[in-house]
Amino acid sequence: MSNIINTSPYWSDFVQQLQPYVPGEQPKVADLIKLNTNENPYPPSPRVLEVFSRDLLDQLRLYPDPNSTSLKQALAQHSGLEQDNVFVGNGSDEVLALAFMTFFKQSQPLLFADISYSFYPVYCNLFAIEHVKIPLREDFSLAVADYQRPNGGIIITNPNAPTGIGLALDEIESLLAANSNSVVIVDEAYIDFGDDCTSAIGLIERYPNLLVVQTLSKSRSLAGLRVGFAYGSKELIAGLDRVKNSFNSYPIDRIAEAAAVASIEDSDYFEQCCERTIATRAWTCEQLRGLGFEVLPSQANFIMAKPSVVPAAQLFETLREHKILVRYFNKPRIDQYLRISIGSDSEMQALVAVLKQIHGNNER
Numbered sequence: 286m287s288n289i290i291n292t293s294p295y296w297s298d299f300v301q302q303l304q305p306y307v308p309g310e311q312p313k314v315a316d317l318i319k320l321n322t323n324e325n326p327y328p329p330s331p332r333v334l335e336v337f338s339r340d341l342l343d344q345l346r347l348y349p350d351p352n353s354t355s356l357k358q359a360l361a362q363h364s365g366l367e368q369d370n371v372f373v374g375n376g377s378d379e380v381l382a383l384a385f386m387t388f389f390k391q392s393q394p395l396l397f398a399d400i401s402y403s404f405y406p407v408y409c410n411l412f413a414i415e416h417v418k419i420p421l422r423e424d425f426s427l428a429v430a431d432y433q434r435p436n437g438g439i440i441i442t443n444p445n446a447p448t449g450i451g452l453a454l455d456e457i458e459s460l461l462a463a464n465s466n467s468v469v470i471v472d473e474a475y476i477d478f479g480d481d482c483t484s485a486i487g488l489i490e491r492y493p494n495l496l497v498v499q500t501l502s503k504s505r506s507l508a509g510l511r512v513g514f515a516y517g518s519k520e521l522i523a524g525l526d527r528v529k530n531s532f533n534s535y536p537i538d539r540i541a542e543a544a545a546v547a548s549i550e551d552s553d554y555f556e557q558c559c560e561r562t563i564a565t566r567a568w569t570c571e572q573l574r575g576l577g578f579e580v581l582p583s584q585a586n587f588i589m590a591k592p593s594v595v596p597a598a599q600l601f602e603t604l605r606e607h608k609i610l611v612r613y614f615n616k617p618r619i620d621q622y623l624r625i626s627i628g629s630d631s632e633m634q635a636l637v638a639v640l641k642q643i644h645g646n647n648e649r
C-alpha cells in the first residue's frame with residue numbers, strides 16, 4: 286500500500302513517532318497457496334459450527350459476560366488449573382499488549398531475543414518500555430545464561446518465531462528460578478506443534494512470576510475468531526484484570542466465547558490436526574533439504590529455510606509469481622531465509638514441485 290498516511294498535524298507527537306507492526310499480507314487473490322501467516326490449513330472443529338443458532342443471534346442484543354466465565358472454565362479444565370489462573374483476550378496479541386502494560390513498565394529494561402516475534406518492540410514503543418535485545422547464538426538457539434542481568438521482565442517465544450526452534454523446559458525453569466523478582470512471559474503461540482518441546486504450564490504452581498500465553502489462532506484453526514489466553518499465578522492474573530478493566534470490559538464477544546468453548550472441548554479433532562501438521566512438516570523439511578535448503582529444526586507449524594540456488598528475496602518473488610505466498614523478513618541475520626507455513630499435504634507438494642522447477646531453470 287503506497288497511499289498510507291504517515292503524518293498529520295492532528296496527531297500527537299507521540300503518535301507521529303510510532304512504528305506499527307506490519308502483519309503478513311491477507312491477499313484477496315483467488316487460488317493462491319497461502320503459506321505466509323502460519324494459519325492452519327484445516328477447518329476449525331466441526332463442533333464450532335454447531336454453536337451458531339438463532340438463540341445465540343438473539344442474545345447479541347445483550348453485552349457478553351465481562352468475565353468470560355464459560356471460556357475460563359473450559360480453559361481451566363483443559364489445563365488442570367483453576368479459573369483464577371486464567372486470563373482471556375481478543376487474540377493473544379491483545380493479551381500480550383495488556384501484559385506488557387501490566388508488568389514491564391519498570392526501572393530496569395525488558396529482555397527479549399534479537400530474533401523473535403516482531404510485535405514485542407512495537408509494544409515497547411507504544412507503552413514506552415525500555416528494552417534490550419539479547420542475541421541468539423549463531424545457530425539461533427537461545428542461551429538462558431545470557432539473560433542473567435538486571436531486568437524488569439523477560440519475554441521468550443517458545444517455540445521461537447520466526448525460527449521455529451524450541452527451548453527445553455529445564456532451561457525455562459532455570460530462567461524462572463534465576464529471575465524470581467521479574468515476570469517471565471513464555472509466548473507459546475506454537476507449542477501444540479512441538480514434539481520435543483513442552484508447555485511451561487506445569488511450572489506455574491511453583492513459579493508465581495511465570496505467565497504462559499497461548500492462542501486459538503494457530504493450532505485450533507481459529508485465527509479469524511480472535512481469542513487468546515494466558516495462564517499464571519492468581520496475582521499475575523489479577524494484575525491483568527485490573528488493566529483489562531481499565532481498557533475494555535468486553536474483549537470476548539458472545540460468538541467468540543461460544544465458539545472458543547466448543548473448540549477447546551474437542552480435543553480429539555485438535556490432536557489429529559496437530560499430528561497431521563507435524564507429519565507434513567517432517568515431509569517438507571526432508572524435501573527441502575533434498576533440494577539443498579538449509580532448514581532450521583522446527584517445533585512449530587512453519588519452517589525457516591535458507592535456499593542454496595536462488596537468494597531468499599528473489600525466491601520469495603519467484604514463488605509469488607507462481608501464486609505461492611511465503612514470508613520474507615528483510616532483517617539482519619535472517620534476510621537469507623524464507624519462513625514457510627506448513628499447509629496441507631497437497632499445498633506442500635505444490636510448493637516442492639515449483640521449487641524443483643525453479644531449481645531446474647537455474648541449473649540449466
Ligand SMILES: *Cc1c(COP(=O)(O)O)cnc(C)c1O
Pocket residue numbers: 375376377378379402442446472474499500501502508511512513
Ligand atoms: C501469531 C502469534 C501471536 C498472535 O496470535 P493471535 O492470538 O492471533 O493474536 C502471538 N505470538 C506469536 C509468537 C505469534 O506468532
